[in-house]
Amino acid sequence: MSKQPRTTQGVGTKGMPRKDRERLILEAAAEEFGVKGYAGGSTARVAALAGITKPMIYEYFGSKDSLYLTCLDEAGTRLVEAVASAQQGPSDLSRAVRTLEAVFRALASRLHDWELVYDATLPPDGPLHDAATAYRRELNRLGAVGVAEFLHASPEVEPLDADLVTHLWYGTVSAAVSWWRHHPEQTADEMAARFERVVAVLCPDLWAASDQRRQG
Amino acid sequence: MSKQPRTTQGVGTKGMPRKDRERLILEAAAEEFGVKGYAGGSTARVAALAGITKPMIYEYFGSKDSLYLTCLDEAGTRLVEAVASAQQGPSDLSRAVRTLEAVFRALASRLHDWELVYDATLPPDGPLHDAATAYRRELNRLGAVGVAEFLHASPEVEPLDADLVTHLWYGTVSAAVSWWRHHPEQTADEMAARFERVVAVLCPDLWAASDQRRQG
DNA sequence: CCAAAGTGACCGCTCGGTAAGTTACCCGAC
DNA sequence: GTCGGGTAACTTACCGAGCGGTCACTTTGG
Numbered sequence: 001m002s003k004q005p006r007t008t009q010g011v012g013t014k015g016m017p018r019k020d021r022e023r024l025i026l027e028a029a030a031e032e033f034g035v036k037g038y039a040g041g042s043t044a045r046v047a048a049l050a051g052i053t054k055p056m057i058y059e060y061f062g063s064k065d066s067l068y069l070t071c072l073d074e075a076g077t078r079l080v081e082a083v084a085s086a087q088q089g090p091s092d093l094s095r096a097v098r099t100l101e102a103v104f105r106a107l108a109s110r111l112h113d114w115e116l117v118y119d120a121t122l123p124p125d126g127p128l129h130d131a132a133t134a135y136r137r138e139l140n141r142l143g144a145v146g147v148a149e150f151l152h153a154s155p156e157v158e159p160l161d162a163d164l165v166t167h168l169w170y171g172t173v174s175a176a177v178s179w180w181r182h183h184p185e186q187t188a189d190e191m192a193a194r195f196e197r198v199v200a201v202l203c204p205d206l207w208a209a210s211d212q213r214r215q216g
Numbered sequence: 217m218s219k220q221p222r223t224t225q226g227v228g229t230k231g232m233p234r235k236d237r238e239r240l241i242l243e244a245a246a247e248e249f250g251v252k253g254y255a256g257g258s259t260a261r262v263a264a265l266a267g268i269t270k271p272m273i274y275e276y277f278g279s280k281d282s283l284y285l286t287c288l289d290e291a292g293t294r295l296v297e298a299v300a301s302a303q304q305g306p307s308d309l310s311r312a313v314r315t316l317e318a319v320f321r322a323l324a325s326r327l328h329d330w331e332l333v334y335d336a337t338l339p340p341d342g343p344l345h346d347a348a349t350a351y352r353r354e355l356n357r358l359g360a361v362g363v364a365e366f367l368h369a370s371p372e373v374e375p376l377d378a379d380l381v382t383h384l385w386y387g388t389v390s391a392a393v394s395w396w397r398h399h400p401e402q403t404a405d406e407m408a409a410r411f412e413r414v415v416a417v418l419c420p421d422l423w424a425a426s427d428q429r430r431q432g
Numbered sequence: 433c434c435a436a437a438g439t440g441a442c443c444g445c446t447c448g449g450t451a452a453g454t455t456a457c458c459c460g461a462c
Numbered sequence: 463g464t465c466g467g468g469t470a471a472c473t474t475a476c477c478g479a480g481c482g483g484t485c486a487c488t489t490t491g492g
Contacts, residue, residue, distance in 0.1 A: 014455070014456045014457055014470070014471040014472070015456085015457095015471070015472080018470095018471095021471090037255075037336065037337060039253070039255060039256050039337070040255050040337055042446085042447070042448090043447085043448065043449085044446090044447085044448090052471095052472075052473090053472070053473055053474085054448085054449085054473095055449085055450075055451095055472075055473070055474090056471080056472065056473085058448090058450080059471080059472085063448080063449080064447095064448060064449085120253065120336065121253060121255070121256055121336075121337060151417060154417045157413075157414075157417055160399075160410070161410060161413060161414055161417075163395075164392070164395050164410060164411075164414060165414055165417075165418070167391050167392075167394070167395040168388055168391045168392060168395075168414070170391065171387045171388055171390055171391020171392070171394070172384050172387055172388060172391070174387055174390075174391070175383050175384045175386065175387020175388070175390070176380070176383075176384060176387070178383065178387070179379075179380050179383040179384075183376075194376070194377060194380060195380075197373075198373075198377055198380060198381055198384070201367060201370045201373055201377075201381075202381070202419070202422075203418070203419050203422070204421070204422075205420070205421040205422075206418075206419070206420075206421075231437065231438080231490085234437095237437095258480080258481070258482090259481085259482065259483085260480085260481080260482090268438075268439090269438070269439055269440085270439095270482085270483085271438075271439070271440090271483085271484075271485090272437080272438065272439085274482090274483065274484080275437085275438085279482080279483080280481095280482060280483090
C-alpha cells in the first residue's frame with residue numbers, strides 16, 4: 001500500500017498484473033467473509049482461496065480490517081445504487097417488489113455481498129462498524145422514504161411504528177436473500193417473480209390497487 | 217458432570233449451592249453467547265461474568281459446546297413451547313400476531329435466547345448444529361402449518377412459494393426481535409400492540425377480515 | 433480433618449501480523 | 463541474442479495474544 005502501485009505489467013512483474021491479483025483476492029475475501037463472517041473469516045484461508053499466501057494479503061491490503069473494508073465498500077455501493085435506482089415510480093407495494101428485484105439483480109452470483117453489509121460479527125465499534133453502519137443507514141433511509149410514502153395514507157402511524165416497519169422490511173429482504181442462498185438454482189428473475197406472486201397472495205387488496213394503478 | 221451432583225448444601229460446600237451457581241453460569245453464558253455468538257463467545261468471559269474462573273465452567277459443564285448446548289436447549293424449549301401455545305385459534309392473520317406476542321412474552325428480559333437458536337456462527341456440523349437445526353425445524357414446522365392454513369384459500373400457491381413465505385415470516389420475527397433489542401424500554405405487551413397496529417396498516421383487508429371473524 | 437469448591441499456571445493451537453530471504457520477470461549492456 | 467542485475471512478487475518461518483481445555487494446588491466449611 002505504501003509503494004507506488006503499477007496499473008500495467010512492469011519490471012519485476014511475476015505471475016499476474018497487480019489489478020488482476022487484487023480482484024482475485026477481493027473475490028476470495030468476499031466469499032470467505034460472506035460465508036464465515038468477519039470474526040470467523042481467516043486471512044490465511046482468503047489467501048489459500050486466491051491461490052497465494054498470507055503475507056501477500058498484507059502486501060496488497062495492509063490489514064484484515066482494510067481488506068474487509070474494501071469488500072464492504074464494493075458491496076455497500078452496489079446495494080445502495082441498486083436500491084436507489086428502484087425508488088422511482090409509484091409509491092405503493094410495487095416499489096417493494098421493484099426494490100427486491102433490483103437487489104436480486106445486483107446480488108446475482110454475489111449473494112455474500114448482503115452478509116458483508118449486515119454481518120453481525122463485526123466489532124461493536126471502530127471504522128469497520130462505522131462503515132457498515134453508514135451503508136445500513138443509507139439503505140435504511142431509502143427504505144424509510146418508501147415506507148413513509150407507502151404509509152402516507154395512514155397518518156395515525158406514529159414515527160416509532162414507521163421505524164419498525166422499515167426494520168421489518170429489511171428483515172424480509174434479508175430473509176429473501178437467505179432463502180435464495182439455500183436455493184441457488186433460482187435465477188434473479190425467478191426470485192423476483194416468486195416474491196411478486198407471494199406479495200400478491202399476502203396483500204391481495206393493496207397489490208390489486210397498485211396493479212390497477214400501474215395498468216390504468 | 218461426571219460427579220454426583222448434590223441438590224442441597226453438603227460437606228465441603230463453599231460459596232453457594234451447586235444449582236444456584238449453575239444458574240448463574242447459564243445466565244452469564246446466555247448473555248455472552250447471545251451477544252457475541254458461539255464463535256465469538258469466550259468461556260473465560262462467561263466465567264468472569266459469573267464471578268468465577270474458567271476451570272469452574274469445565275467442572276460444571278465439561279466443554280464450551282456442552283455449555284452452549286444447555287443454553288440452547290433452554291432457549292429452544294421456551295421458544296417452541298411459546299410458539300406452539302399460540303397455534304390454537306383461527307388460522308388467519310391474528311395467529312401471526314398471537315405467535316409474535318407469545319414469542320415476545322417468552323423472550324421478555326431474555327432477548328438473547330432468539331440469537332442462541334438462530335446463531336449464524338455455529339459450526340456447520342456436529343451436535344450443536346444438529347440441535348439448533350432441530351429447534352429451527354420444529355419452529356419452522358409450526359410456522360409452516362400456520363402459513364399453509366393461512367394460504368389455504370389460495371391453491372395456486374406452489375410448495376416452494378409456501379416455503380419462502382415461512383422463511384419470510386421468521387425473517388420478520390427475527391427483525392422484530394432485533395428491533396426490540398434496539399428499543400429495550402418497550403415492554404412485551406407494548407411490542408405486541410405495536411406489531412398488531414402495524415399489521416392492521418400493512419394488510420388492512422385481511423386484518424379486517426380476521427378481526428371481523430374474531431368479533432362476529 | 434477431610435472432601436468438595438475453587439484457583440493460578442500451564443498446554444497446544446490458531447489467529448492477525450511481520451521480517452528476512454527466495455524466485456521470477458523486465459531491461460539495458462554487450 | 464543472451465546475459466547479468468535490479469526490482470517487484472512471493473514464500474517460509476516466526477511473533478505475541480487469545481482461544482479451549484487441563485492439572486496440581488489451596489481454600490473453605492461441615
